[in-house]
Every structure is written in structure tokens, then in C-alpha cells.
Amino acid sequence: MKRLFSIALMSICSYSQAAPSVIPLWPEGVPGAKSIGVEQVTDGRIANVSEPTLTVYGPALNKANGTAVIICPGGGYVRLSADKEGVKYANWLATLGVTSFVLKYRMKEFGHPAPLQDVLRAVRLVRSRAAELGIDPARIGVMGSSAGGHLAASAGTLFEHPLGRTGAALDATSARPDFLMLLYPVITMEGAAAHAGSRESLLGAAPDAALVRLMSLENQVNPATPPTLLVHTQADKAVPVENSILFYQALTRANVPAELYLFAQGGHGVGIRPDLGTTSDWPLRAEEWLRDQKLLIK
Template identity: 60%
Template sequence: MKLRLRRLSRFLLPSLIAVTAALANPPADGTVIPLWPEGVPGQLGILADEQWEDGRVRNVQEPTLTYCTPAVDRPTRTAVIVCPGGGYTVLSFEREGWQYARWLSQQGITTFILKNRLKEYGHPHPLRDVLRAIRHVRDNAAAYGIDPDRIGVMGSSAGGHLAASASTLFDHPDGKTGAAIDAVSARPDFAILMYPVISMADGVTHEGSRRNITHEDPALRPLLSLEDQVTAATPPTLIIHTQDDQSVPVANALRYYTALSEAGVPAELYIFQHGPHGMGLKPGLGTASSWPDRAREWLQDRGLTLR
């Protein structure tokens, strides 16, 4: 059965606009939080409305976070910002957004699903959206009931590229707009990358993602080849990929893991034999379907979730 999400207006309801940088209380589960209440920087303003269909959204004009509360009695004070994949063309908001949020909720984790700008904008706008999301959550940590030092990112495919961008380019000038909140750290405290696009290199990259994020500007390839942006300040990272992935070569995961190891960053990499690209939480994929158990163990080992 097709899942059709309610199409959102480009102009959010006043009650949602009120949820901005200075929260007094946590919002209700499912609340949509505008990322740029002062106005979206660089907004094109000439494109068609957002399009929602089959659990996916395209043509994002108003970046937002969707708030998801932990579904347990003992929340962990950990938060994760989830970046859905879709090649920087669409966002797989249900399969790589809500499904992950529901799973994270069961681990006692507060989740925020990011709706970021896509190919219509290209770099640096998706980077600005994810870094603004981290800054917003950290700046409002007390209201959300989380620890400002326990904020991670999780991304799939091109969303994995965005999450890894946040992990490596968190202090880059391209990620700032001059707003006062830029003074808040945008460095995530940990990252989970699902079959991520990492490199812009020929023969390794996902061509569609590279085209959409760089707009064919070769000068952006070195900056957005994230294996070359890793430093000792990159946060601890878990990477999940499969050998069967025919869309994003597993070399992306290998390159990033190697860079993390060489920089002395705590990292774990699981490469399963079977499992297609975009597998999400799909069952019946052999050992690959057990990746949530490995992720839970990794989070537990880092003291980020319930034991």
C-alpha cells in the first residue's frame, strides 16, 4: 500500500513557527520545527511547492526538524539527528527517517528527522541545514531533556554524506551564515553512517549525488570528498555497508574507515555480504538485517543508550 504523507505548505502554521531558538518546554511528538525562523538563507523562491508522495519529499524549500520523543520510561538524554537519503534528489522520509526514528525511540533516544535542501540548491545549503540543526538542538538541549554533549547524526546514502559532512566540516566557513547561533558548536558527538556516499572521486562516488551536490563544479570535489576531510576532531563513527550494494560502492565506507583509523578516531565498520542499497530496516536480508543489533551494541558500548 502506498504511503502518502500530508503535503506541507511552504508557510508553516503559526503554532509551529513559535517553536524556535528559545524553547520553554519540549514540543509534542511529531512537531515540525522550522530551522530558519529568521528566513531561509539563499532561498530561491521561484520553484514549485514541495512534493510529498510514497513517503518521500522533493523540492525542499523550508528546511525543518521533526521531533520524535523517546518511547521508554527512562530516556537516555541522547539525541540523534537523522538525515534521510535520496541522492540529494529526494528524501526517503519514511524508510530512512521515520523508521529509524521509531527504532531509536525504543532505545530511549530523542530523534529529530532533518528535512534539508536538495539538488535545487546544492552545496553549501544542505551543509548549512544540518549544522543549523545540530546548533539548534544543542542550544535547546535543556528544553528537549537531552545532554548537549550527547548529540549525534545518522544518515543513509546521500544522507550519510551529509552526516559525514557534519562530522568533518562542522567548523567550515561554508556552514555558517553570520547568525548569532553560529557561535554554538555544530560538531556532532557521534555518527552512524548507513551505506554512505563519502567520496567525489571518479569510479567511487555515486554519480547522481555528486552531480546534485556539486552542480558539476569540479572545484567542490576535494572539499566534499570526506575521506580527505577527516581529522582527530571527527567524532566516533559506526559505518554499515554491504558488498552487494550496486549503487554506492563499498569503497566509500572503506575509504572513510581508513581515514578515521589513521586519524585515531574511534570507529567500527560492518560490511555484510548481502543486502541492496537502501535496505533500511528491511528483514530477510541474512546477516545484514541484524545491523540494528550491532548498532545497539555500539551505542551501549559508548554509554549512549539503555543497557
């Protein structure tokens, strides 16, 4: 198994393609736009986002299968781990024939519901341009890590919420993802399992109880929530494993197909790396799940 992962990792790291293209998310103007200063990019991390975009990473040559994944990097709604939890995942998905879109979304400077508007706009935009982008409009997933996992799960549970609409014509396009992939996600905003930093950055220092409940996404799962893959570790002390368990339990109650992989090793933000025992094999488990969902068939 270690050899299989090493081969896969070398393939991901050595994968090269043409420079990715960037699609503005709100060409007509960002809703609630305001001046927050210059965007900051440091060591593959992005902060102070005011102009959301999608960066497109195409599938490996001759492997395109029509599946698309919108990737939401984590960072506590303070910054985006755009390289580790964006580009590297996109390069891995490319080897599987998947077209990826790394989402650069608004964060604490705007607060809720700006990130929700951005991720739902991303789904609508990709679906509306499916033919042009060479993807199947019924095979568009959202993947996220940490706070990006919270945003991805928001897309999968709040895709019809009025706060996710801005009055644009594109609101008529469905924003429901067809599947979710959640890696060590923030899910709840309530109780001991909540990640306090993400909650404050998204909802403010003293959010209303109703808003906290709304954005505790285990409360928002229903039968329309898409099939979901969850990956987490016992060793995660920043975002406790209970977050994934709560979401999985809610999916089970709603009869939504879901798989949950809980590993022992690896603290928060494991990403794709070869030194964590069986945890390092999560991309292989994810590939198996994608195949089982018929998402890697041309």
C-alpha cells in the same frame, strides 16, 4: 538471532506515540531563499524542499536517556526517503530511549553549501535547546543513509567550515556532532567509487576540482572527527562499499574510534527489514555500539 530481530522489528513497527512536533530550522529566514515551487510528498518521499525543518520523535515512555540523533534521510540529494530512512529509524531509536530529529534539508534546487548549512544549523539548534528538549548537549549524534550519510559525514568533518555559517547568532554554538552513524553512505566524489548522481545534484554538472576534493569526505577526516559507526554491503551496486572503507581508513589514520560492519546481502537502501540474513541484524550491532559508547545510559 532471527527471533531477536523479529521481536525488535515488531516492537519498532508497533511503536506509537503522540504526533511528532515540527521545528522550523530557519525561523529568521532561510539563507539564500528562493522560489522553487511546491514541496512534493509521494509515498513517504519528499522533494523540492525550500523550508528545512526538524521533526521530533520522542523516546519510548520511561526510557529517555538524554541521547539525541539527527537523522538525514537519503535520496541522492534529489529527494528524501523520509519514511524508510527517517521515521522508521526514529521509531527504532525511540525503543532505545533516544530522542530523534528527522531533518528535512535543501537539495539540488539549492546545491552546495545549503545542505551543509542545514545539518550544521540542526546540530546547533538542538544543542542550544537541549535543556528544553530533555537531552544532553554532549550526546548529540548525526545519522544518515546514502546521500544522507554524505551529509551526516559532512557534519562530522566540516563542522567548523566557514561555508557552514550564515552570520546568525546561533553560529556561536558548536556544530560538532558527538558521534556519527553512517549507513551505506556516499563519501567520495572522486574516482570510480563516487556516486555520480549525488555529486551532480550537490555540486553541479562540472564542479571545480577543489570543490570535488573538499566534498570527498575521506579527505576531511581529522582527529576532531567524532566516533563513527559504518554499515555497508558488498551487494550495493549504487554506492560501492569502497565509500565506507575509504572513510574508515581515514578515521583509522586520524586515530578516531570507529567500527565498520560490512555484510554480504542487500542492495542499496536496505533500511530495516527482516529478510537479508545477517545484514538484517545491523540494528542489533548498532545498539551494541551505542551501548559501548555509553550513549544508552540514563
